[in-house]
């Protein structure tokens with residue numbers, strides 16, 4: 014232990030020195046660089062580096078150590094010792110003191126086992142409490158020794174307070190496989206509640222940024238979560254891993270090109286989110302194309318250039334066949350028309366240059382022609398016109414009742430309208446794309462929402478995270494292959510996670526019984542945590558029973574989530590009150606679930622599986638049969 018304390022002291026000193034150096038570079042770097050652009054870029058880069066280093070918590074600098082043996086399987090690592098931590102730390106000579114958990118050799122830390130030691134003689138795990146090293150555990154893998162780790166178990170059982178934490182110290186082999194999947198392929202993780210989908214997605218973002226830093230700095234990484242509360246909950250994980258440059262948004266935020274000031278009826282929202290709307294919108298947009306009203310004539314000085322109506326018709330057809338975005342098609346048509354004019358000019362002995370081409374393109378007759386046959390258009394014009402009278406674009410695609418459902422009498426936009434606007438914007442021009450998008454709770458995305466993400470990842474890859482059993486939107490996916498097709502990645506690798514790190518055995522037994530009634534094809538979860546407890550209380554006075562349950566819950570350590578549709582107030586900052594539908598993706602040590610009979614089975618499944626240690630069910634009406642506690 015003495016030796017370990019000395020190493021820790023040296024690593025702390027090395028990190029402090031790295032931080033000083035980075036700060037010094039921030040202070041002086043701008044003066045040493047040549048031109049202003051280089052200076053600015055360098056300054057930004059150095060500030061980023063200093064910030065990353067400074068965000069390193071005072072706490073654990075490393076969580077594990079690998080000591081390789083001398084055998085052939087150790088390869089280049091024979092006889093070496095490596096400390097594995099959240100970030101790379103080097104000594105004054107540049108020799109690594111702590112290796113980043115994402116480096117290739119760190120993979121061995123997560124994957125080696127007694128059955129396949131991968132050259133490792135001893136794997137050591139460190140225990141920390143409040144930044145202080147408390148001890149370590151060794152597994153002599155090469156001697157076939159591999160135990161259930163007390164340190165890992167304690168980490169998993171630790172009470173939950175505040176936002177989500179990283180799991181770098183305890184990533185499991187099947188999770189590691191997903192975290193380290195290459196950037197070029199897309200993956201889809203079907204994971205039961207608490208199996209670590211969100212954790213895997215966030216660690217994967219950090220891993221991809223590490224292995225493809227330059228490319229992803231340029232192309233961007235985006236995390237999509239179901240609601241702002243969820244984004245707040247996960248917001249600290251990537252910065253804790255040293256990654257501060259990842260956009261984290263809800264889909265509504267991503268698509269917010271107009272303020273939302275009205276809501277749809279359920280019937281309207283269902284139609285607007287249906288995949289058929291893509292065809293309706295494309296038809297509505299392209300219905301704007303017109304026929305030429307005659308030949309095109311452009312006069313300049315004494316010359317007159319002319320393109321016949323027939324030739325114009327042929328050009329329009331040709332451009333149309335190229336299937337370009339609408340806005341690009343318009344410009345392509347302009348340049349083709351001018352190209353014809355130019356060839357005529359050349360044939361008559363003129364030598365038209367770039368200025369001539371530009372003048373012709375902007376000339377009145379060419380503009381008039383384009384406005385007639387391929388008019389410029391904004392998404393809101395197309396969607397407004399469609400919603401005023403859907404018949405022309407929707408006949409044969411939507412039923413009369415569906416058309417009636419989306420016909421609107423106001424000029425305000427709903428959340429679903431934003432998805433439609435985005436679809437049209439995507440038909441008109443290429444949207445900004447990302448190198449990698451991680452999308453959580455993906456089972457709840459509608460086909461039209463999936464398309465919005467597909468457009469933004471045409472050149473990139475996706476990590477799709479979700480659980481078909483937790484789908485509660487009216488359009489929730491019932492199978493992944495269809496959802497992945499809507500997301501533009503039908504070939505994504507589908508992997509199921511089934512080891513549950515959140516929900517304790519007693520709660521899981523209840524949840525798995527409910528799962529059997531949900532009519533979805535997903536494997537049940539097995540609990541990695543302890544038993545936990547489930548308590549059911551019936552009362553005619555729900556508010557009083559809820560208050561009593563919360564009072565008792567506060568006697569324990571950790572967070573309390575009250576999942577209820579009724580108003581409830583608590584003055585403790587450990588208590589969060591929210592409707593069950595908003596609890597997706599969140600977790601609380603103690604959950605007080607009020608009146609489960611109010612919830613549809615899938616939402617009930619979501620609500621039950623938020624509990625980390627204890628679940629209190631408070632009810633007045635009879636319990637849904639599937640969750641009667643076992644006799």
Ligand SMILES: Nc1ncnc2c1ncn2[C@@H]1O[C@H](COP(=O)(O)OP(=O)(O)OP(=O)(O)O)[C@@H](O)[C@H]1O
Nearest residue numbers: 180183184185206207208209210211212514515598
């Ligand atoms: N390998 C691990 N070691 C320790 N804790 C873990 C591990 N994997 C997951 N966890 C913890 O389990 C809890 C659930 O993880 P997470 O929220 O990622 O699950 P999820 O599959 O997204 O759940 P849900 O479907 O309910 O949203 C989190 O507290 C997470 O930190």
